[in-house]
Amino acid sequence: MEYTERLSDKAFPNGDVYSGNFRGVLPNGKGRYTWSDGTIYEGDWEQGRMTGNGQIIWLSGAKYEGDFSGGHLHGFGTLTGHDGTVYSGAWRMNVQHGIGRKQYFNSDTYEGSWKEGVHEGCGRYCWNGGTTYIGNWKGGKMCGRGIMKWVNGDLYDGFWLNGVRHGSGIYRFASGGYYVGKWSRDLKDGKGTFYPAGCIHPSLNKWCNSLGDDDGKCLLSHSSSLNSEEGRGPRPSVKRSLFKKILVDGALRNAGRISHKRSSLDENWSLRDPARDFKCHESSGMSSYTSDEGQHELQDNSTIVYEREYMQGVLIKERIRKYTESSPKTKQHKKFNVKEATRSSCLDFFNGNQSYHLMLNLQLGIRYTVGKITPVPMREVRSSDFGHQARIRMYFPRKGSQFTPPHHSIDFHWKDYCPMVFRNLREMFKLDAADYMMSMCGDDGLRELASPGKSGSLFYLSHDDRFVIKTLKRPELKVLLKMLPKYYRHVGEHENTLITKFFGLHRITLKDGKKVRFVVMGNMFCTELQIHRRYDLKGSSHGRFTDNDKIGETTTLKDLDLSYEFQMDKLLRESLFRQISLDCKFLESQQIIDYSLLLGLHFRAPEHLKALLENPSVMHNHESPSGDGAILQGVPMIRSKGLLLVTHEPSFVNTAPGPHIRGNTLRAYSLGDKEVDLLLPGTGRLRVQLGVNMPAQAICKPQQDENDSEVEVVEVYDVVLYMGIIDILQAYNVKKKVEHACKSLQHNPLTISAVEPKLYATRFYKFLEKVFPVRP
Secondary structure (H helix, E strand, C coil): CCEEECCCCCEECCCEEEEHHHHHHHEEEEEEEEEECCCEEEEEEEECCEEEEEECCCCCCCEEEEECCCCCECCCCEECCCCCEEEEEEECEEEEEEEEEEECCCCCEEEEEEECCEEEEEEEEECCCEEEEEEEEECCEEEEEEEECCCCCEEEEEECCEEEEEEEEEEEEEEEEEEEEECCCCCCCCEEECCEECCCCHHHHHHHHHHCCHHCCCCCCCHHHCCCCCCCCCCCCHHHHHCCCCCCCCCCCCCCCCCCCCCCCCCCCCCHHHHHHHHHHHCCCCHHHHHHCCCCEECCCCCCCEEEEEEEEEEEEEEEECCCCEEEEHHHHHHHHHHHHHHCCCCCCCCCCHHHHHHHHHHHHHHHHHHHHHCCCCCCCHHHHHHCCEEEEEECCCCCCCCCCCCCCCCCEEEEECCCHHHHHHHCCCCCCCHHHHHCCCCCCCCEEEECCCCCEEEEEEECCCEEEECCCCHHHHHHHHHHHHHHHHHHHCCCCCCCCCCEEEEEEEECCCCEEEEEECCCCCCCCCCCEEEECCCCCCCCCCCHCCCCCCCCCCHHCEEEEEEEEHHHHHHHHHHEEEEHHHHCCCEEEEEEEEEEEEEEECHHHHHHHHHHHHHHCCCCCCCCCCCCCCCCCCCCCCCCCEEHHHHHHHHCCCCCCCCEECCEHHHHCCEEEEEECEEEEEEEEEEEEEEEEEEEEECCCCCCCCCCCCEEEEEEEEEEEECCCCCCCCCHHHHHHHHHCCCCCCCCCCHHHHHHHHHHHHHHHHHHCCCC
């Protein structure tokens, strides 16, 4: 390659000046370019564009030194802003993208993964005050699993959403106490357990020892997404020296791919110090008792724990009890909380675990099927799409094949039932194929759940909580395939249906011949709001209660456990029962029984409890919550004014894709038959759909002794309801008829679950009319 050396500068008509090597008339090789505004670049050129290594200095004083490509900052380089901000790391097309470290003008630092200019993936943020966060990020905010350590020594290890604590977590106080529970938008919400300083618990000890006292030992783990081509540059040794490897007992391994979303953050953005926010929350509202939790000391050798329940940061119940390691209930309860709080957001199951292989096989099969069926042009479903030949079959050897990739699971055969039907159902439910695959098959994986019923089925939950995967028995598979044509027609005609939404039906056959059948369904509790109570309501009474010693944090209660009735807007109620009637008629026509209404309640803190946050001194004038009593004793019950319904505004409503996005926005009688949204103070504005975000008042009348002459106390709560009809795959067959005959000899035939479909539907409907009575 020959260059013509120019001994003098070349001046352009616009005032720019270039001095250096040329190839023809274009700068090529080494050169210096000075723009008319004073900006200077000196470095490599190729065909008239800055390409290679160089340095650019702007008039403001900002300076970049590193790699260029096609005139853009691209590769690895260091940018020093005019305000002292320094970023050193990977770039892609003028934005930070890959692995990098940034020191802000206020001395905050972030090192970790970047995507399109914002924090995304695994990273570590250190505030200038000493507070540190290590964990997952999304869109520039803390999101997913992460650990925050405050300068005062307190530490939180759990889940985050949009920069605040949200989900399961463990809070360790500097004095040695622990709180294991759940948070909702940075407030404690739901049931949890406080362990005072000195309390010994095997699970907590294991968690504490794995974490260590010095979170500086927790070093950043590179995920597969961080090792992308965008993160590679010509200086790997320099980049490796910037970052160490973080291993928090395997918790932050493999952060996984997250969808790209730009943020409004500019280059000089930095997080506010959470130490100041923490002090404000802990002392003035996050918990009425939180400020003293870390100071509890044991007075004797006994181990005392505090079982607590919060409602939007307000402590409403507390039970003090002695912890004994042999207590079955205690062990089960604590094991669940600690396991959930410390669960990685990624696949980190033990090798050889059959559940792990099933989940990996399921992901491989779904990825293959959706990828194969999606390019097929959209068309109407035909009768042949429901037939026996409407199957996709594929063999997945571990070493891979011409059609399948190699994998780390075991060899298996895959069958996908009625792929075109379920493809159209997903389209009907407004579910994008790419979103579906990311939810089901992304690197974050699936989570195994404890079975809530007696079926013995395995349940899995997608990492974003949108989908539930359940294993089926062969008779259930047959029922679903038989009803599928009528089901397809029913959900097509009634987009507000409460019946379970099905997204896929699959079968895995292992080498030993064992067959495992799966169905993918929408999660009816897919919401950012905390679900405080869950009920499975059938309308039968025989055996429909839960033993007190078996009730845990996420236990699904039954008919006889329900002590509330729910009053709602007149038109909302009419819409609800109109659809329940249609759904019951459909199930009756298919000879289905044993279905139930799955009901989830989100309680809003009563006004008199919120007042205690504003005036904590009032707390001392009343008895503390204790035992199983509801709400503060001695405080008069004030009937709430109800949740606020406002006219529907699509631009203000949370319309994130979910299993229920297809339903209509409901109309409310109280707003003149207009479509409505639900306004939650301090939370947001939600779209009201059938079975989703439905506001109501829960009224509970506590039982009283006959000799009690005091005025009856009525508890009234504002609640947000989530509901749907589930378990619709049990036909009234010979087995159920025999069960009905046998149980009728010992019990009232009207109280047992196994009754003929018409009676079951009528009883189910009438029971729900009592649960949701007409508002007086």
